[in-house]
Amino acid sequence: MSRAVLVLENGQIHHGSAFGAQGRTLGEAVFCTAMTGYQETLTDPSYHRQIVVATAPQIGNTGWNLEDGESRVADAGDDSGKIWVAGYAVRNPTRRVSNWRATGSLEDELIGQGIVGIAGLDTRTVVRTLRDHGSMKAGIFSGDAVVDEAAMLEQVRSQPSMTGADLAAEVSTDAGYVIEPDEEPLFTVAAIDLGIKTNTPRMFAERGIRVHVLPANTDIAAIDALQPDGVFLSNGPGDPATADQAVDFTRAVLGQGIPLFGICFGNQILGRAFGRGTYKMKFGHRGINIPIVEHSTGKISITAQNHGFALEGEAGEEFDTDFGRARVSHTCANDGVVEGVELVSGRAFSVQYHPEAAAGPHDAAYLFDRFTSLLQEGRK
Numbered sequence: 001m002s003r004a005v006l007v008l009e010n011g012q013i014h015h016g017s018a019f020g021a022q023g024r025t026l027g028e029a030v031f032c033t034a035m036t037g038y039q040e041t042l043t044d045p046s047y048h049r050q051i052v053v054a055t056a057p058q059i060g061n062t063g064w065n066l067e068d069g070e071s072r073v074a075d076a077g078d079d080s081g082k083i084w085v086a087g088y089a090v091r092n093p094t095r096r097v098s099n100w101r102a103t104g105s106l107e108d109e110l111i112g113q114g115i116v117g118i119a120g121l122d123t124r125t126v127v128r129t130l131r132d133h134g135s136m137k138a139g140i141f142s143g144d145a146v147v148d149e150a151a152m153l154e155q156v157r158s159q160p161s162m163t164g165a166d167l168a169a170e171v172s173t174d175a176g177y178v179i180e181p182d183e184e185p186l187f188t189v190a191a192i193d194l195g196i197k198t199n200t201p202r203m204f205a206e207r208g209i210r211v212h213v214l215p216a217n218t219d220i221a222a223i224d225a226l227q228p229d230g231v232f233l234s235n236g237p238g239d240p241a242t243a244d245q246a247v248d249f250t251r252a253v254l255g256q257g258i259p260l261f262g263i264c265f266g267n268q269i270l271g272r273a274f275g276r277g278t279y280k281m282k283f284g285h286r287g288i289n290i291p292i293v294e295h296s297t298g299k300i301s302i303t304a305q306n307h308g309f310a311l312e313g314e315a316g317e318e319f320d321t322d323f324g325r326a327r328v329s330h331t332c333a334n335d336g337v338v339e340g341v342e343l344v345s346g347r348a349f350s351v352q353y354h355p356e357a358a359a360g361p362h363d364a365a366y367l368f369d370r371f372t373s374l375l376q377e378g379r380k
Contacts, residue, residue, distance in 0.1 A: 004118040004142035006051075006089055006126065007152045010133060016121035019093055020110025022143035026159045027051040027086030029138035030308065031127045033287030038106065042088065042115075043070040043081030045171035045195035046264065046306045048237040049162070051087035051138050052286075053126050060094040063102030064109040070197040072173070081198070083109070084171065084237075087140040088117035089126065116140050134282040135308060137161070162308065163280050167238030168194040168246070168265065172216035185210035187229040187375045192218055194246065194265045195236025199356040203365070204232075207372045217245060220252035229375045230259040233266025235354060240268035240278045240309050247272045254323045254348055259378050261371040262350030264307055270350040271311035271341050274321040281337070284308035285352075288361060291333040292353060294340075300333060301363035303353035310352065311338040318344070346374065 002018040008029060031053040032041055038059055041052065069081020088110065097105050110117055118140050130136070139156040141147070172193045179201035186208035191201060193213050201211040212226060216236070223231065231253050233246070243265075250273040253260055262270045268278050285305040292301045295316045311328075313319075315336060318327040323343060330340030330351055342349035349371075355364035 002143045003146060004140060005146055005152070006118050006121055007139045007141065007149075007156050008129065009137040009156055010129070011153060012129060013149060014121045014126055016118040018117070018142035019090060019119035020088065020107055020117035021114045022145070023116050024139060024141050024145040024155070025051065025087040025116040026137070026139045026156060028135050028162045028308075029053060029126070029130060030135045030284060030286055031055055031130055033289060037288060039064060039068045039081070040070050042083045042085050044197060044306060045071050045084045046235050046237050047085045048167050048171050048195070049086050049165065050237075051089060051140060052085045053089040053123055053130070054091070055123065055127055057091045057123070058094055059090040059092070060097070060106040062099035063097035064104050064106055065099070065101040066103055067101060070199060072198060083113045083115050085115065088115060089121060089123060089140065090117070090119050091121065091123045093119045116142060118142065130283050135162070135284060163239055164242060165238045166242035168216045168236045168243060171195040171237060173213060174215065176212055176214045179205050179211040179213065181205040181208045181210060183208060187372070187379070188212065188226070189230045189232050189375075190214055190218075190223055190226055190228040191232040191234060192216060192246070192249070192266075194234045194269075196234035197354070197356055200234060200263075203356050203368050207368060209372065209375075218249065220249060223253065223258070228258070229378060230261065230371065233260070233262035233269050233350065235264030235266065235306070237265070239280070240265060240272060243269055243272070251322070257347060259371070259374045260348040261367070261374075263354060263356075264352060267340065267350035267352045268309060268311055270348060271313075271338070274319070274323075274326050274341060276341070277312045278309050279312060281308055281310050285332065285337070288357075290353065292330050292339045292364075293333050294330050296329065302361050303355075303364055304357050304361065305353045307352060311341065313338040313341070323348070
């Protein structure tokens with residue numbers, strides 16, 4: 001087995017063995033607390049330019065399949081999904097795949113897609129470092145890429161920071177595509193692809209909604225031409241402070257009174273359109289086990305999340321916008337981070353988490369029903 005090292009910006013070097021492709025990869029080191037769903041994690045475009053450290057001690061048990069990918073692969077002929085993470089760090093990769101849907105192993109897929117990883121390192125120590133000091137620049141080096149420690153550390157430190165990174169266009173579709181419901185469509189929604197996961201249009205389609213997935217740089221003229229019943233802002237990677245075009249687009253949509261729903265990056269875009277600021281979190285929220293409070297009902301939902309930036313605000317806070325009164329609708333039960341904003345009129349709302357919930361949980365799926373009801377009201 002070839003040796004590999006994970007080099008952190010603070011100078012820590014963690015030793016292990018090569019896992020997946022061999023070589024060098026750079027990115028921001030983050031940790032994911034999900035015990036399951038590694039295929040959905042790896043193919044989530046929101047992880048673009050990030051090295052994911054898995055907190056679950058054993059990874060790879062269910063192999064890789066052609067159904068659970070959360071990103072489109074052009075001309076691939078399946079839904080296995082493009083892997084977007086910059087690198088993958090795990091404690092104990094399974095020796096044997098055991099799942100009836102598996103078409104191969106996780107490591108084979110990492111090799112096939114050229115994703116550099118590391119196994120056998122003490123991930124608990126790495127995660128504690130990231131919790132104490134925050135997400136940081138990192139690099140995985142394996143095989144011939146393992147060189148002098150000082151040289152590797154210099155490569156890690158000289159890479160661009162995630163703060164100020166404009167990444168949505170790098171993961172967005174180049175040309176739009178349409179996802180149709182099984183029956184005659186009840187409504188049409190324009191979904192802006194800022195890094196959309198494949199399960200999101202599927203959730204709309206299950207509710208009788210035709211989805212036009214459009215590039216990240218879509219302007220209001222395209223919406224005027226399409227005349228959709230509603231607009232959706234997807235999840236995605238990068239610093240929301242760089243997304244001025246998306247914010248201007250959102251303000252134009254709000255100005256026309258078109259129903260709007262956003263998730264994750266889309267929540268930050270809507271918040272900015274309301275005039276709120278954003279900031280980089282210390283280590284973010286990444287996992288499928290994060291509790292959220294909905295303040296209008298007191299309901300707690302366990303949610304899937306993947307974000308390193310957040311909106312400024314306080315639980316239940318109300319404030320004025322150019323489009324009417326708005327409020328902070330959801331916050332995280334763990335740390336009070338803003339997890340949703342909405343217009344008091346109900347015409348626009350967003351959440352920071354992933355209600356499409358691939359690979360679960362499904363507590364927040366009702367938000368798609370809420371948006372469908374909003375479309376029905378608009379039609380009336």
